[in-house]
Amino acid sequence: MSELPRDLPRLWTLKRYLLLLLTDVDRAIEQAENGPPRDKPGPPRYVVMWRYTPVGTPRLGVLHTADCWMAKGQRLTIREVQQLRRSDARNIEACDVCTPDTQQRPAQ
Numbered sequence: 172m173s174e175l176p177r178d179l180p181r182l183w184t185l186k187r188y189l190l191l192l193l194t195d196v197d198r199a200i201e202q203a204e205n206g207p208p209r210d211k212p213g214p215p216r217y218v219v220m221w222r223y224t225p226v227g228t229p230r231l232g233v234l235h236t237a238d239c240w241m242a243k244g245q246r247l248t249i250r251e252v253q254q255l256r257r258s259d260a261r262n263i264e265a266c267d268v269c270t271p272d273t274q275q276r277p278a279q
């Protein structure tokens with residue numbers, strides 16, 4: 172082991188420096204493995220409002236843009252909407268008012 176200082180302030184400083192270095196190395200490894208960082212995903216822009224359906228039938232939802240006056244509920248990212256649409260137990264239709272399908276539509 173290399174020679175380390177014996178006093179606490181320098182040991183703490185050394186530890187902080189090594190932790191920062193470790194963070195930089197982790198980031199470099201991640202970039203080397205996955206390529207440069209992508210742009211951050213946009214803010215959640217959609218809302219799915221679920222309708223009541225009989226037990227045993229697929230859930231029925233209406234997809235709204237987040238700024239639609241009819242949209243109430245949790246805002247979802249495009250990725251979350253895509254995951255919901257992949258489920259066979261759910262049918263999601265586009266709202267006729269805000270027509271999210273004419274905008275950047277979440278792919279099935």
Ligand SMILES: [Zn+2]
Nearest residue numbers: 235239266269
């Ligand atoms: Zn709508």
